[in-house]
Amino acid sequence: MSRGISRRQLLQQATGAAAGAVAAACGGGALRAAPTAARAAQDGGTAGAKITVVGREGTIPVLLDNSQDWMAQTGITVEPVVVSTDLGRKILQSAVTGAFLADVQLHDDNYGADLYARGYYQEVPADVKGTVGWDDIVPFYRDRLSGWQGKTYGIPYDGDNMFLTYRRDLMADPAIQERFTAAYGYGMDPATGPKSWQEHGQYAEFFTGWAWDPSGEEGYGLSSMWKRGGGLFWAFCSRAAAYAKHPGAPDFYFDVETGDPLINSEAFVRALTEWKTEMETYAPPGALNFEWANGNDQLMTGRVAMVNYWADTGKDAQDPENSTVKGKLGYHLTPGSTDVYNPKARAWETQPEVSHAPFLGFGGRNFAIARDTKQAEASWEFLKHACSPETTLTVSVTPGSGMDPVRESQFNVDAWVNSPFQWNPDEARSYLDTIRANLNHPNLVADLRLPGWTQYQDALETSVSAVLAGSSEAQGALDQAAAQWKSITGQLGGAEKQMTYYRDLLGV
């Protein structure tokens, strides 16, 4: 029964105080009223304007370091509002409560639906698209993740996708090769690493339990993110993609026609069962608590031989202060499978070749301008500079920025070799080729980007985590997650509405 009160009214009445508190918690600077000088600048040009920009720790300082000349030239001052954790949820809270966070915002793509659908950002003007080299942006990010219902609200700045990073030096070592061949009857391929999950399991088994690293400590096969709330959602979906994403069907999370969740299909159950075994058998002790970077760090310190993670792994490895594996790594698509589950036929099919399904986990980050900004003109001027191909490239090759390639112009090996990272040319080529192959793959899997996405994320993470902890069986736990997803979809307007958005994301 409708009570005739809109959510907006309810929010305005009920969450005014909460809005202030949330915004204050996100950064006091963001709440400051626009300075007099800046207001004056609105009337005549942007010189003297002050704008605020919110983004993750690392990115914004690097960007502003590279914006000093631009600031001097334009007279626009940019104040950072850096959020160290949970940036996405903080931006979302400000959108939901109506609190003003910052003029310019670098938001996570997973939250794109929630932010764009409620009109939290301004539409990107055509002249800005022209200035920032819109066509240079990789098509998937440009066409699927920058807008909502035909309108463009964000400028892609960070291109997240997941792939396998492995110890190429070990896999190319003749003595190790010989030992592996004797055990498994085929040779390791240092150019690609394991190509299928079956091979991956054998590689992992091989590298577990003996001291293959110069440190002399016992090594392990792999690492990942198994901790709930610590990247588990993306690690699991990436692990399941090769089984669950059929090359001939767009469906991954849901059946795009009916809206029925597919996360309890045999494909996801098999992936979860195998993933749990890998964690218990081939990962270092305490792996159940590995989250975000500490899963990745296991590779940096020479403790594991492989990790399926974001592009950060390759960049982190270039820092000799924190890494013992600089120049020793290889990169390839996340392992695939010849067994692929067909969600339409509800049956496994055998593919003639290994089928890969690269997962664009997290989707990256977009820059956008807050609808309520009083400094729209200056903010767009800033984005013309920040999102230009030149600045984007400079920021992405700077250590600590955390920004991964999102433009064609960033696949420039020389830029990476001559950057402060000083990449080995072969490794840089392997790294960039892998990212490019991921992004242009015909069977790539888009991450979940629906209104209320965090609810779906939490439900799946809770169930998967219960299985990993040994308190639930895979099928039962995923059935429970699927039931919760169905209920969440119902609460968020129903399958028809949500599937319209999902089909838009998939381009079907």
Added chain:
Amino acid sequence: MSSRPGVATRARPSAVPVAPARGRRRKRSYVRLVLLLPAFVSLAFVTIYPLGFTVYASLTDWNLFNFGAPVRFVGFRNWIELWRDQNFLIAFKNTAVFVLIATPLTYLVGLMVAVALDTATVGKRFFRVLFWLPLMLSSVLVTVVIGRMMFDPFVGPVDSVLDRLGVPQVLWLANPRTAMMTIIILQVWWGTAYTIMLLVAALESLPPELNEAARVDGAGEWRAFWEITFPLLLPVSSAVFLIQIVDAWKVFDIINVLTGGGPGTATQSISLLVFQQGVQGGNISYASAMAWMLTVTIAVVAGTVYWLSRRWTD
């Protein structure tokens, strides 16, 4: 009262006219009202309104992410749904286990330390400050620095000591069987400081003559404690116990920072679930129902403990 001659005389001296006295009383009652007004207003806005609003929210389908849709009244659907929700039931069970173990342990350890501090002959002040230190630490410091550092299976001192004793490595926070135990240990360590502070103050206020008399009558230390000291501490003990129980039911920060409710759902608490559903997930109506269920539970448990303690202390 007015029949007592002395009182009546003092209350209404014949030299003072009646009307002005009534006027002064009225004036005094206005002053009282004015002084109480800020408290009433803040109570209304900070407590009564939010409480009422969450009751209302729990009876709707309000979801922050169902943007543009009207909020509908759904009756007790959310309240009923709670008892079918496995995650809530697990969180309820975990929280109850936490309360049942952590609260008595906190009290017992606190009592033992308080008695030891009361009877100490040297270093009394130093040890008192030492045991009260955790009170001054923030929950984040306790969980991140002390919790993670102490129980780190590779570099933590706890495992290091166990290793020397020949005990195999324990993955304290990564093992569902030990994660809750670790959180309870941390809570006991942290919560004991508060218990110690109150019990030490109570012990110091006890008249020493009673204990001395018991000793003269031939009671040993143990008997004197159980028959004299402990019964006299009961009013304070029941208050301490009550506060610790209420606090334990609301456990959130330690778990959120240390395990996030995991591994799996091994340390999922009700408060954490409310946070995840309401603040992170935007499911305000369901989170409100959950929060109210927690409030009702706390009220029932606290009421029962209070009633029992009154019966016991009387």
